[in-house]
Amino acid sequence: MSNHSDDASSDRGHAGGRRFIFISDETFDFVRKPVGDDKITGAQIAELAGKHPHEDYVILHRLPSGELEAKRPNEPTKLADDDQQFFVIKSDGTSNAFYVDGLSMEWPRPSLTADHMIYLARADGDSEVVIHRGDGPADVYEGDDVVALNSPGVEKFTTRPARRDITIKVDGELYHPPRHRMTPNEIISAATELLPSQYYLVRIKRNDERESYQGKGDDEIRLRDGMNFITVSVGPTPVSDPAFERGPNLMLKGLTALGYAPTLMPNTAEHVVFDYTVQSGPHAGRTFKLGLIVPPDFPLTWPSGIHLSPELHPLNPSGEHPKGCIHKEHAKPFQDGLGGQWQYWSRPYHHRGVLNEAVQSYMTHIWRLWDTQ
Numbered sequence: 441m442s443n444h445s446d447d448a449s450s451d452r453g454h455a456g457g458r459r460f461i462f463i464s465d466e467t468f469d470f471v472r473k474p475v476g477d478d479k480i481t482g483a484q485i486a487e488l489a490g491k492h493p494h495e496d497y498v499i500l501h502r503l504p505s506g507e508l509e510a511k512r513p514n515e516p517t518k519l520a521d522d523d524q525q526f527f528v529i530k531s532d533g534t535s536n537a538f539y540v541d542g543l544s545m546e547w548p549r550p551s552l553t554a555d556h557m558i559y560l561a562r563a564d565g566d567s568e569v570v571i572h573r574g575d576g577p578a579d580v581y582e583g584d585d586v587v588a589l590n591s592p593g594v595e596k597f598t599t600r601p602a603r604r605d606i607t608i609k610v611d612g613e614l615y616h617p618p619r620h621r622m623t624p625n626e627i628i629s630a631a632t633e634l635l636p637s638q639y640y641l642v643r644i645k646r647n648d649e650r651e652s653y654q655g656k657g658d659d660e661i662r663l664r665d666g667m668n669f670i671t672v673s674v675g676p677t678p679v680s681d682p683a684f685e686r687g688p689n690l691m692l693k694g695l696t697a698l699g700y701a702p703t704l705m706p707n708t709a710e711h712v713v714f715d716y717t718v719q720s721g722p723h724a725g726r727t728f729k730l731g732l733i734v735p736p737d738f739p740l741t742w743p744s745g746i747h748l749s750p751e752l753h754p755l756n757p758s759g760e761h762p763k764g765c766i767h768k769e770h771a772k773p774f775q776d777g778l779g780g781q782w783q784y785w786s787r788p789y790h791h792r793g794v795l796n797e798a799v800q801s802y803m804t805h806i807w808r809l810w811d812t813q
Contacts (some may be wrong), residue, residue: 460522463489466529466549468556478519482511489528498535498548500527506562507544510535536589540569540597550590554581563599566620568664571597582664585645606665612801617663625657627669634671644668644800650719650807670804672811688712688734694799705777710734713778720811723752730806731774731782739798745786746806747771752783761787762813785809 459478462470463485473488482499491497499511502525511517517524529548537546541561552560554569561567569581573591581587582602589595608615610631617627624641628634640654643661653659654672688710695702695714705711710733717727731747747770756766771782789805 459519461485461488461519462523462525464525464527465489466527468559470525475519479516480519481514481516483513485511485526486513486528491528491530496531498527498529498531500529500546500548502526502560505543506560508546508560510546534590537594538589538597539594541599547589551586551588553583554585554587555583557581557587557597558599561597561599564601566602566662567599568602569597569599571595583662603665606663606667608663608665608667608669610669611671612797620663621660622663623658623660624653627661628657628671632671639671639673642670642672642804644670644804650811652720652811672808687736687738690738691732691734691799691802694797695803698800698803705731705774708773708777710736711773711777713774716806718810719807721813723810723813728752729778729780731771731778739802742789742802744788745770745784746809747774747782747784749774749778749780749782751781755783761785761809 459475460472461475461480463473464470475484475488483494485499486492486494486497489497494513499513500508501511501517503509504520508527511526531548534550535546535548536550537544539545540557541563543561545560555565557569558565558567569585569587570578571581571587572578573595587597602620606617606620608617608627608631610627613631615627615631617630622630625636628636628639628641632639636657640652640657642653643651645651652672653661654674688704691712692702692704695712700714700716702712702714705713712732712734714730715727716730718724729749731749732743733747734743735741745765753763753766755768756764758764765786767784767786768782770784770786775782787805787809789802
């Protein structure tokens with residue numbers, strides 16, 4: 441996100457009556473544009489942004505007060521200085537009004553990131569966004585968290601300084617970082633006994649989404665309280681035939697809490713089935729039906745692998761992940777009970793250290809399997 445005031449500081453003034461304005465779309469990536477007069481209309485702003493036809497776009501002016509105001513195509517705006525900021529955003533037919541720190545805003549998109557809302561509020565960059573909805577605890581957003589704006593009514597958001605002392609999780613273990621900005625490699629080295637050359641970091645976000653830092657080990661992350669990370673080996677995932685197999689009910693409840701809709705296969709006590717949409721890797725976006733045989737003592741004993749339908753890889757009883765240890769006979773109970781074509785991937789899960797969130801940890805294991813196809 442550009443710091444436009446700094447960009448313009450070396451070029452103040454407007455020789456020959458010419459001024460400058462800053463234009464962005466919904467990305468908040470501002471571009472400095474020259475203007476031939478001290479007045480400009482909404483249509484002229486859209487023209488400078490290269491957006492056509494003008495009537496398909498919403499023009500927003502960031503007023504000196506900080507509030508956002510829509511501009512009509514033929515409505516002139518007097519440019520008092522060279523720091524005027526405008527947004528040119530393609531309309532989707534909606535307009536969402538809200539307040540942040542008492543400033544009135546309208547935005548032609550159903551959401552904003554917390555960072556962008558903090559910018560509009562002119563709050564400190566290390567702030568967080570807070571909203572109280574109903575009688576429950578406040579919702580708190582930071583950084584690239586997505587803040588929905590399409591709730592009924594006009595919501596009132598506030599910002600506040602983020603906590604100085606923060607706690608994050610790495611592989612299920614609590615870690616207190618010494619500073620708010622660290623690289624993935626620094627986190628791996630400080631929070632685990634692993635080597636950054638052999639592992640990379642993945643963040644588990646809201647709704648169980650993942651953000652991988654593979655290849656970005658030296659890029660700084662702005663850490664915030666409650667962030668959740670896992671480490672992923674850059675080597676092959678171990679596979680074997682033995683079944684290292686506490687309870688299906690725990691798995692069912694955990695999957696439901698993560699947003700899945702699991703069920704027990706009819707006439708079984710341990711066969712859990714649910715739809716899974718692949719989040720990353722070459723099969724991202726595809727949905728498979730997954731089956732797990734959950735041992736009665738889970739999580740003391742883990743499922744030995746995953747069953748999936750439809751089939752993906754040729755059968756191969758030996759070899760390594762991703763195309764090794766692919767079996768047919770082990771998937772027969774799911775095929776007989778649910779129909780369709782099923783196969784079994786032998787992928788024992790070997791967790792490390794204390795584990796507080798068994799189902800989430802196992803789903804991370806499944807995510808890794810698909811991410812490394």
